[in-house]
Amino acid sequence: MKAVGIGIVGCGVISDIYLKNAALFPQISVRAVADRLPEAAQARGEAYGVAALTVPELLAREDVEIVLNLTIPAAHAEVGHAALAAGKHVYSEKPLAATLREAAALSRTAAEAGLRLGCAPDTFLGGAHQTARALVDAGRIGRPVAGTATLMVAGHERWHPNPDFYYAPGGGPLFDMGPYYITAMVNLLGPVARVSALASRSRDRRTIATGPRAGETVAVEVDTHIAGLMEFQSGALVQIVTSFDVKAHRHAPLELYGEEGSLLIPDPNRFDGTVELFDGEWRPQPTLHAHGDGNYRGLGLADMAAAIAAGRPHRASGELALHVLEVMEALLASAKAGTSIGIRSTCARPTPLAPGGATGEISSKEPDA
Template identity: 45%
Template sequence: MAGPHGQPIRVGILGAGNICSIYIENLQADPMFDLVGIADMVPERTQSRAEKYGIEGMTPDAMIQRDDLQAVVNLTPPLAHFGTSKALLQAGKSVYCEKPLAFTLAEVQELVALAEASGLRLGGAPDTVLGAGVNTVMDLIQGGHVGTPVGYAAHMLCGGHESWHPDPDFYYQPGGGPLFDMGPYYLTALVHWFGPVASVAASARTVRDHRTIGSGPRAGTVFPVEVMTHIVCTLTHHSGVIGTLTTSFETPSHELPHIEIHGTGGAIRAADPNGFGGPVVARQPGQEWGEMPLGSGPENNMRGLGLRALYEDASSPVGAPRVAHVVEIMAAALESAQQKSVLTLATRPACGWDSTARA
């Protein structure tokens, strides 16, 4: 697929932070797209990236108003995602946004309405759900390797990002925290495998109220923690599968698998959903754990592939319905922890394990 008159789709990148390099490299290598330029609130960042990759540097306002761009990849900080995505859609541009697209279901629905009214494409990360690792697990589940899926235990456990990130403050500000930062990788995969979540119950806490930056020019700077940093969720899917997801910035040492799936006939340990590849290991009763051959999909870091997926398949896992559902799950989990209650979800995208598809 190409743009008007058979030409590549002209794309801009909004946000020149740490993650932009892999997006730039992958988009420049994809003949579907013509990466025109990059914009950032920090002019020095814009200039540095533009010069390095041979693209045009511009201000964010200029990118939003450019009438020769058909799509923009939004890599701004999380708190800016909703506002900038809204401005881009209002300016007639399709949007692929880093996670999370927004922080409430109402915000996502507002963006969806804007996109639909103008015939624009809208979706967001993570596109790791398109990789060989996630696809292999899906093939095993649909192939009956675990029998009937029963549950899972998912773990995103680390000590936080301040040890390596030069500007980690936003991870600990409203809209940050381990659930909204890393949860989308796990939840997008889990929803892809087991279908939409019907209800959420969660508990949460914050252990440390300050963090210290460990690298870069601001090393030694102390900053406050304003979010929950250890969240445990119980997720009940419409398919009947019940699982737990723990996300934490308080646990630097552990040996737990990223995701372990249990069924009536076996188990699977999925690879890190923050990557595209493996390993994926599995076992059945009476057998040892064994590594499974990877199926279709990329294994290397193909961030930006989601933009292509948006143009090729309206029902893609990176499309707005799935993104909205994941945002609703996360927002409901934090609300559940605060209210100490079980919350029922409103969205129900069509996806996930189908027992009728098994041979």
């Protein structure tokens, strides 16, 4: 198989795992990295033995076919458009763009140019979530009627040295973590038809707990507890709660209730974990799919590279990410307006991965323990 050439734009925190994991996937080969800060690109380039370039230099490289956009959300649209204009396919970290309007423009431009648009999260391709999908598709819980998606923590200022952006517009628990939870549910149930929500914030300032700025406070400009309800096109109703206001709780990250049984589904920010099925009693389920034993971030990119070569659709698609972004924006808009809001976009459920095999349908090596 001929590896597809990747150029990474954005050499911050998350670029490290993508560069490390590139060695796991024969479908891709990182050809160059770039950042608006030359020293950031230099550091990653040296650490991984790839060319460190400026962004225009990277976009001009003929051996770069996909631009992996790992910049901050506010720059996703700008960098994405530049890459598409240079004739490159784009795979972006989440969210697809900072706003639905920007993401929709990006998606239109990619479609018009005949170029692929892909987006994280790709954790729904992991072993745990593909196992849950297979159980649902096999009818093991019967027709899904309801579920819950729960991300409740006490706030990132407890561990992050610069948590400002989590409390600024575009941040908050829903935009930060919602993509994982909503994408996982769309993978299981299909697209969302309508949402409603209520939201609150417990305080106007947060105190940084660690690092050089410990004791300093940051302004809270967004709601920090969002309690929502998603009505799926299938009719299933899923409660989604995302919060930076909760010290502890005992909900599973995802629960799905069908007419014949129930599923407990592990953390959608991870590829591993054990699915539990209730069909008379609770039973842990074996993970029969690959990529359930470690951090395979980049799996969605490898799938997109393989899909380009095979001329088939890729799974972590721009269409899916655009739908998820619309759901998140609509939840916040509903909380503000006090009414339920219909979702205009739709998307196909991504094609499931076949079970079995040491390396799986999207072949890879195993990550270090």
